[in-house]
Amino acid sequence: MSVKGFKSHPYIPNSVPEVEQEMLREIGLHSIEELHEEVPDEIILKENMNLPEAFGSEYELRRHVESLLKKNSSCADNLNFIGAGCYQHYVPAICDEINGKGEFLTAYGGEAYNDFGRFQTLFEFQSMVAELVDMEVVNVPTMDYSQAASSAIRMGCRVADRTGVLVPAAMDREKLAVIRNYCTPDLLIEEVATDAKTGCMDLADLKVKLNESVGVVYFENPAYLGMFEMNACEIANAAHQAGAQCVVGVDPISLGVVAAPRAYGADIVCGDVQPLGIHMNYGGGQSGFMATMDDPKYVLEFPSRLFGICCTKEPGEYAFADVAYDRTSFGHLRDKAKEYVGTQTALWGITAGVYLATMGPKGMQEVGETIMQNAQYAAERLAALKNVSLRFDTPFFEEFVLDFNKTGKTVAEINQALLERHIFGGRDLSHDFADLGQCAMYCVTEVHTKEDIDALVSALDEIL
Incomplete structure (x- = not known):
């Protein structure tokens, strides 16, 4: 904490001033401010927060928070x-019923000793999403669609061994900001112009910007502004002819009626999990996935967890476990991993799996x-x-x-x-x-x- 006058707190680890100073000395710094020197000055809090007195009971706190929430104008009323x-x-009722079960509700990541069926459930989620997108390998969900797109782009550039990325100009500006933040300075992100009449990617501009440094051409289908990318095949072909990977972002709920991205040349697919049985939430309920074919050159580039079936020491017995765990930043490679992925939205993967199993191909x-x-x-x-x-x-x-x-x-x-x-x-x-x-x-x-x-x-x- 950088607020002047802050003292140690029993519930904040390593907040004792002497411990804090010891940690700073270890990394060659003198103050917390030095650690955060890249943070713009205008957003730094320079005085103590103006917090009211604590409530006397949990009941009083609950009433206060509920009164604040009632000020919202929600989709239930509009x-x-x-x-x-x-x-x-x-959202089918069974989605909330299953993800509210205690063994799933805390599905942050988990290990074999506290599995309770979570590994199998996530394996089933991966399998159903793979069938939906016509791929063979799907990851345990990332934080959101933006992170999935960013990671898929980085994966594609590692496969192509290039650093250039082409993205559509008519895409969500917040997602583009995340992609730039996540990929910079390693990768160079460049926008491809939009056809004013169709809203789709301008093929002529794409072909002008494709060169031997471009590793990934990324587009979405449906695009951010809603329309289908009618030139999907041409975009993928142009990318491949230039030696680049084609990464496609999708809304999975659309794949019950339109072709899966592999049909028009996608090498890596990413997308949003939220439409699959997950309520809208303010600041939550978001989740993303990535998918490829079962080829080691792609599988070993996934930064996040993958679950598969393996044999146990008991003949004829099988288990669900991490696949190629060493490649992850939280596996044995740690700082030598190709990419880092933190919090994973495993609970939403479980929920999406329930939704897909409930709907089936006909329902989708x-x-x-x-x-x-x-x-x-x-x-x-x-x-x-x-x-x-x-x-x-x-x-x-x-x-x-x-x-x-x-x-x-x-x-x-x-x-x-x-x-x-x-x-x-x-x-x-x-x-x-x-x-x-x-x-x-x-x-x-x-x-x-x-x-x-x-x-x-x-x-x-x-x-x-």
């Missing part, structure tokens, strides 16, 4: 049409078809409103961009008016994609009924 990385899908097809039908209906109705249009003429899955530039209103004004009618409007794109002007990205899933969509159309018609 119609929600926001997606952009956190999606409102139906049905939910995908329902999403696309609902989204198509919504887009058609909304684009028929006066001065409103679809921004791109490309097929999409559950998200689409509405153009409000001719309405004379900003997206912020429209969303505020919608909120007054208990509706969360689309994601305002005017900040991250200024060239689009006043456009918003709407998300429609299987939870939206015809009445929900009609209510949105009616509200927008009244506002505009």
Whole structure:
């Protein structure tokens, strides 16, 4: 702690001043401030935090926190049409029932002595995701989609033994920031222009930027702005011809109705686990995965845990255990590992496994078809409103961009008016994609009924 006057605390390890100084001397520093010298000065707290007196009981604390939470305006009280990385899908009751079991609820990582079936459950998750994405090896989930994409990109560059990375310009700016942070300075990230008409990656610009230093071409399907990347095969072919790896990010819930990335040339697949039976949470509920074929040149580049089946010392008996554990930073290699991965969202992997087992192939097809039908209906109705249009003429899955530039209103004004009618409007794109002007990205899933969509159309018609 760098706050002046801070003393030792019984619940904070190594907080005794003498112990702190001994640790600093060991690494050649004189103060905690030196350890954090790269932190910008404007975000450093220079005085004690203004904290109120502690509550007298757990009951009082609970009442206080619940009163704060009641100030939130949630999706339970409002119609929600926001997606952009956190999606409102139906969560079968069995998902919450299973992940609430004590032996799973604390599924941080675990070892054989406290397994309680966790290893097998994660193996089943890996197997079902592998079937879904048409790959053979899947990791125990990473912290989130952004980390999965970052790690997949680094893996691809190690396989290609190159340092250049091409990514689409029309991608989530927060995810891109994570990728840059995670890959810099080892890798050079460069954006590929967007086709203004389709919203997809500009093939001409891609081919200009491909050279012998590019190790990975990364794109998403569906793309961040909702549309399917119609040039997926051409992108993968161009990457391979230049000697680069093709890394594709996916929304797994779409794979019940569209081709898996390997069908159009993906070498490494990554994606978001949250749509698979996980509730939306503020600051939680996020999880990511990576997948490849069962080839040592890829498998040995996974930084995170992999579970497989192995023989035990008892003939005919099998167990579930870590695969190639030594390659990980928390295995025997430690600081010599190729990459570090910290907290793993094993609980969400277990939950996603329950969801996939519950749905099965037929269920995944049905939910995908329902999403696309609902989204198509919504887009058609909304684009028929006066001065409103679809921004791109490309097929999409559950998200689409509405153009409000001719309405004379900003997206912020429209969303505020919608909120007054208990509706969360689309994601305002005017900040991250200024060239689009006043456009918003709407998300429609299987939870939206015809009445929900009609209510949105009616509200927008009244506002505009």
